[in-house]
Amino acid sequence: MSQGTNTREDISDIIKKWKKVEGSLVMMLHSVQSRLGYVPRWAAMEISKETGIALAKIYEVLTFYSFFKLTKPAKYQINVCIGTACYLKGAPELLKAIEKYTGLKDGQTSEDGKFSVMGLRCIGCCGLAPVISVNGKIHGQLKAGDIKTILDEATKGE
Amino acid sequence: MAKLINDIKEKFNKQYANIDKRIVVCGGTGCIAGGSQQVYEAFQKEYKKRGLPYTVEITDGCREHSTYISKSGCQGFCAQGPLVSVGDIFYTKVKVSDVEEIVEKTVMKGEVIDRLLYVNPTDQKHCKTLKDIPFYQKQHRILLADCGKINPEDINEYIAHGGYEGLAKALEKGQQFVIDEMKTSGLRGRGGAGFPTWLKWDLTRKPQSKVKYMICNGDEGDPGAYMDRSLLEGNPHSVVEGMIIAGFAIGATRGFFYIRAEYPLAIERVQKAIDACYKKGLLGKNILGSGFSYDLEIRFGAGAFVCGEETALITSIEGNRGTPRPKPPFPAVKGLWGKPTSINNVETLANVPYIMTKGGAWYASMGSGKSTGTKVFAMTGKVKNTGLIEVPLGITVKEVVYDIGGGPLHGDKVKAVQTGGPSGGVIDGDHFHMPITYESLQEIGSIMGSGGLIVMDETDCMVDIAKFYLEFCVDESCGKCSPCRIGGYQLLGYLNKITDGTAKEEDLQKIEEIATAMKRASLCALGQTAPNPVLSTLKFFRHEYDEHIKDKRCHTGKCKNLAKFEITDKCVGCGMCKKACPVGAISGEIRQKHSIDQSKCIKCGQCFNTCKLKAIIRG
Numbered sequence: 014m015s016q017g018t019n020t021r022e023d024i025s026d027i028i029k030k031w032k033k034v035e036g037s038l039v040m041m042l043h044s045v046q047s048r049l050g051y052v053p054r055w056a057a058m059e060i061s062k063e064t065g066i067a068l069a070k071i072y073e074v075l076t077f078y079s080f081f082k083l084t085k086p087a088k089y090q091i092n093v094c095i096g097t098a099c100y101l102k103g104a105p106e107l108l109k110a111i112e113k114y115t116g117l118k119d120g121q122t123s124e125d126g127k128f129s130v131m132g133l134r135c136i137g138c139c140g141l142a143p144v145i146s147v148n149g150k151i152h153g154q155l156k157a158g159d160i161k162t163i164l165d166e167a168t169k170g171e
Numbered sequence: 172m173a174k175l176i177n178d179i180k181e182k183f184n185k186q187y188a189n190i191d192k193r194i195v196v197c198g199g200t201g202c203i204a205g206g207s208q209q210v211y212e213a214f215q216k217e218y219k220k221r222g223l224p225y226t227v228e229i230t231d232g233c234r235e236h237s238t239y240i241s242k243s244g245c246q247g248f249c250a251q252g253p254l255v256s257v258g259d260i261f262y263t264k265v266k267v268s269d270v271e272e273i274v275e276k277t278v279m280k281g282e283v284i285d286r287l288l289y290v291n292p293t294d295q296k297h298c299k300t301l302k303d304i305p306f307y308q309k310q311h312r313i314l315l316a317d318c319g320k321i322n323p324e325d326i327n328e329y330i331a332h333g334g335y336e337g338l339a340k341a342l343e344k345g346q347q348f349v350i351d352e353m354k355t356s357g358l359r360g361r362g363g364a365g366f367p368t369w370l371k372w373d374l375t376r377k378p379q380s381k382v383k384y385m386i387c388n389g390d391e392g393d394p395g396a397y398m399d400r401s402l403l404e405g406n407p408h409s410v411v412e413g414m415i416i417a418g419f420a421i422g423a424t425r426g427f428f429y430i431r432a433e434y435p436l437a438i439e440r441v442q443k444a445i446d447a448c449y450k451k452g453l454l455g456k457n458i459l460g461s462g463f464s465y466d467l468e469i470r471f472g473a474g475a476f477v478c479g480e481e482t483a484l485i486t487s488i489e490g491n492r493g494t495p496r497p498k499p500p501f502p503a504v505k506g507l508w509g510k511p512t513s514i515n516n517v518e519t520l521a522n523v524p525y526i527m528t529k530g531g532a533w534y535a536s537m538g539s540g541k542s543t544g545t546k547v548f549a550m551t552g553k554v555k556n557t558g559l560i561e562v563p564l565g566i567t568v569k570e571v572v573y574d575i576g577g578g579p580l581h582g583d584k585v586k587a588v589q590t591g592g593p594s595g596g597v598i599d600g601d602h603f604h605m606p607i608t609y610e611s612l613q614e615i616g617s618i619m620g621s622g623g624l625i626v627m628d629e630t631d632c633m634v635d636i637a638k639f640y641l642e643f644c645v646d647e648s649c650g651k652c653s654p655c656r657i658g659g660y661q662l663l664g665y666l667n668k669i670t671d672g673t674a675k676e677e678d679l680q681k682i683e684e685i686a687t688a689m690k691r692a693s694l695c696a697l698g699q700t701a702p703n704p705v706l707s708t709l710k711f712f713r714h715e716y717d718e719h720i721k722d723k724r725c726h727t728g729k730c731k732n733l734a735k736f737e738i739t740d741k742c743v744g745c746g747m748c749k750k751a752c753p754v755g756a757i758s759g760e761i762r763q764k765h766s767i768d769q770s771k772c773i774k775c776g777q778c779f780n781t782c783k784l785k786a787i788i789r790g
């Protein structure tokens with residue numbers, strides 16, 4: 014997503030919407046992330062300027078919550094559930110298979126921005142454990158051998 | 172007041188009279204992941220193709236003899252999804268390609284398609300309806316009953332099923348009535364600690380304050396649990412109604428739902444429910460003409476486990492880092508923005524409308540002793556049937572795991588059941604006859620928690636499990652107080668030593684010392700309870716710790732640094748393991764016994780998994 018005027022306008026609309034609401038910093042950051050996929054520094058600075066909240070405080074909040082991302086997300090975001098149910102049913106093996114495919118370990122993003130691999134704590138699909146999601150699409154009841162098929166399918170046409 | 176509710180009910184029933192049949196496609200997250208949305212659309216397409224009357228919404232426009240194709244919330248049987256029911260007939264693992272046949276045979280001719288029925292793994296019986304499935308038979312579904320039936324996005328259907336009658340009754344009879352009924356019901360908080368709900372409300376009602384707040388805790392941080400998510404998605408109005416009644420009882424002016432951002436569907440459904448309430452005059456100014464005014468809104472959590480703790484949650488709603496603060500003052504006295512606040516769990520609140528309509532005494536008639544009513548558990552792990560279950564408190568672990576869960580997954584013995592997530596502990600085989608109550612669980616060193624129930628078998632290493640939970644707490648510690656921050660890290664260090672094979676016997680003593688310090692001195696319950704999984708596994712599975720420390724062995728092979736793979740005389744020399752080994756550590760001629768070079772082995776277990784003859788042992 015470019016940093017064109019549209020994007021900037023959207024961000025200032027978000028700020029305007031939440032500015033007067035008590036305690037809305039977290040919600041504002043949620044809206045920004047949902048618009049841009051992450052919270053870039055310029056947006057944090059814009060919030061600071063418009064609301065008077067110190068930039069340091071904004072980063073304090075951003076870095077506390079694991080949901081917020083400070084860098085641009087990869088093209089293919091692979092999230093692996095490492096909640097209890099998934100852990101017991103083989104999430105570590107899935108992570109290994111994903112590493113084999115992408116070369117990435119939990120928490121890493123490839124240099125070309127193609128893949129990112131993140132371990133998440135329970136996405137509420139424990140009945141389908143173990144599960145992963147690729148760009149939000151959930152795949153359940155997996156075996157390590159399924160990973161290649163899923164990622165081949167997701168990146169088809171590359 | 173009841174008139175408005177009644178009018179809606181009558182209108183809905185009149186519209187519904189045109190419906191001949193109903194097809195329910197499960198719209199819970201699990202089934203959606205399995206493709207239920209596509210199945211739902213395929214049914215509409217199929218009806219259109221055949222020119223049959225159908226509707227996806229109950230309105231004045233429904234044609235006579237229509238089929239209602241609707242979505243439901245999570246029905247709990249996630250591993251069998253996507254679930255579809257046609258009238259009473261219950262189909263599992265339905266694919267888009269099955270839809271045509273279902274319409275052709277089941278809808279048009281009333282025939283049952285055997286292949287789509289659930290087959291009970293213990294006796295191979297094909298189950299035609301929900302009632303035939305053992306997984307559902309032993310349950311006692313109150314909160315979940317409507318969850319799998321009604322359309323969660325239709326307030327009218329909720330009302331037609333008795334919804335908002337509880338609210339009307341509460342508003343009519345007054346605050347004291349609500350508190351009294353809640354007291355009679357004996358309902359205790361389902362968020363973990365089991366604090367009596369009536370008392371919390373009474374304490375919040377007492378302080379004089381123009382502004383008071385009500386909060387619904389939908390942070391559901393326990394990994395491996397999804398009860399609250401399913402309730403919010405499957406029957407959002409029951410929680411919203413609970414929130415309005417609670418707000419009325421304590422004299423609140425505003426209420427907040429705090430829901431984790433990882434649950435977008437729950438957020439969407441609750442928002443729709445709130446919007447629908449405003450439209451019907453069930454929220455906003457002068458609700459149902461009672462003079463009570465109340466607003467509800469949603470705030471998102473952002474992936475911090477500690478924010479499930481009530482004071483941290485309050486700090487988070489205020490727009491800050493969600494760190495806890497010392498209690499007292501309790502939120503009932505000084506909560507959100509310094510005002511009296513009551514904070515309750517999703518499931519706690521979902522019980523409230525039922526207690527209002529059916530009475531506290533009815534509720535108290537279920538359960539056991541001081542643990543009344545039912546509890547929803549998310550049963551996962553090594554059992555045949557995983558899913559959401561609702562059972563009366565006082566049921567035994569054995570009934571849950573064997574009668575409902577269908578017993579161990581692979582025939583391995585069930586070794587332990589874990590409750591209470593990272594703050595809880597294990598129940599060992601000797602205690603499976605124990606009734607599940609708040610008291611009994613606490614007695615053996617676990618807690619009820621929010622409802623995660625994880626079944627473990629002989630292939631799970633208890634030290635590894637304890638380490639898993641502790642790692643979680645160390646990761647999630649907010650860092651504000653040192654007993655939790657430093658203690659947790661230290662404790663994890665010792666556990667790592669144990670699983671690496673470098674621990675000494677004295678280390679167990681150290682573990683107990685640190686654990687005690689954390690329990691006593693941590694600021695909030697995260698740190699106070701973080702040692703529980705370690706202490707509890709140490710209590711019941713001391714021999715597994717000893718095995719790691721003294722024999723430097725992990726019989727499950729989970730602790731990789733201790734694992735050792737060996738090929739036994741059963742080997743026929745097929746060469747499969749040699750091919751599977753990623754580092755070339757296995758050698759041997761074809762048709763002759765192979766062997767593993769231990770210095771090269773990376774303990775990945777590929778050979779063990781590949782060998783069909785079980786000629787490779789792990790230990």
Ligand SMILES: Cc1cc2nc3c(=O)[nH]c(=O)nc-3n(C[C@H](O)[C@H](O)[C@H](O)COP(=O)(O)O)c2cc1C
Pocket residue numbers: 359360361362363364365366368371388389390391392393476477478479480481482514515516517519520621695696697
């Ligand atoms: C670390 C930690 C995490 C918690 N997480 C949750 C949670 O996810 N959901 C919840 O309802 N309660 C959670 N609690 C319990 C809450 O602090 C609080 O007791 C509860 O929301 C009160 O509601 P109840 O009385 O209806 O149970 C947590 C407590 C701690 C210490």
Ligand code: FES
Pocket residue numbers: 094095096097098099100134135136137138139140142143144394395396
């Ligand atoms: S533990 Fe993986 S979805 Fe819950």
